[in-house]
Amino acid sequence: MAKGRVVIDVERCKGCELCRPACPQDVLFLADDLNSKGYRPVILLDPNHDCTGCALCATVCPDGCITVYREIPAKKAVREPALA
Template sequence: MASGRIIIDLERCKGCDICREACPQDVIEFAEQLNSKGYRPAILVDPHHECTGCALCAVVCPDGCITVYRDIPQKPARPLAALMREEVTVHV
């Protein structure tokens, strides 16, 4: 399963609650302190790394202040021998 994390621009966030409502993993909460504009911005609270990087929060954010980073597990590389199994005959 993919894992992810988000970065929220705390100074641009107005604490509208739309991202928190959209998050299927329920890992977005609100900061206790106010930002310079007087809003309580959204923050990622994910001690168990449940964020999947689905990006729903970023899609619904009206101020575009959420950046999503997603780690996708890599498939193991195929050995070179497996890539060279095809037999080719060249007629001259």
């Protein structure tokens, strides 16, 4: 399965948690600390690297705080030419 990661703009996040039920892999959680506006932002906790970069969290985020990246599968990545 594809691997990905998300970057959350914690200062912009209002902690509405709409991304959490949208996430199929359950890797988004509320932080324990507050941002400068006093909200508990959502953070990515993904120790097992479960995020697939599906971008469903970004699709439902009302504040556009989520940037999503997806890894290019190794077989499609540009490889160094093999030494002869």
